[in-house]
Amino acid sequence: MAQRQDRVMDASGIAELYARRGHLAYDGEGITQWQHAWQCGQLARQAGAPLALQLAAWLHDLGHLMTGLEDTPTLRGHDDRHEAIAARALAPLFGPAVAEPVALHVQAKRYLVGARPGYRDKLSPDSMRSLALQGGPMDDAACAAFLRQPFSADAVRLRAWDETSKRSDWLPPPDAATALQHLMRQLSA
Secondary structure (H helix, E strand, O other), X not given: OOOOXXXXXXXXXXXXXXXXXXXXXXXXXXXXHHHHHHHHHHHHHHOOOOHHXXXXXXXXXXXXXXXXXXXXXXXXXXXXXXXXXXXXXXXXXXXHHHHHHHHHHHHHHHHHHHHOOOHHHHOOHHHHHHHHHOOOOOOHHHHHHHHOOOOHHHHHHHXXXXXXXXXXXOOOOOOHHHHHHHHHHHHHO
């Protein structure tokens, strides 16, 4: 298994990581990491989300790129804990308004599947595999505890954009260089 890269990053390091590893694809979904990030960030922008939540949308899966893994971990039955890796890297740079929704977006999926009948049907194939690896749907007590956490509402919004932004036929992104320039502008704002 590749070494996990838990580290604090700066804006140029984040953009460089997407430039170097953003071509990695989500298995069976026909979309790359940078395309997913761009789509998710655009959905947050279109929803009028604050800049911090737009950045969280862009960067929520950064941890997948930081692991050094070349394929889809869920296919091997592995939870790469990408949300925790990314949150630790982003917190010193952007603070809790970016890092906490990123840290909670996996729990938000578990919450939504447990609290909202029919939400499971909206999950992509990879999200279904990871749901099982991440603990499955939350029960009522866990759902209530999740909602008491700061930034849980932002994480739920992020989760909705996350699931929507995995379609190759929707909200087509610009080329990678243009998308990364847009990300750099947001990182520098």
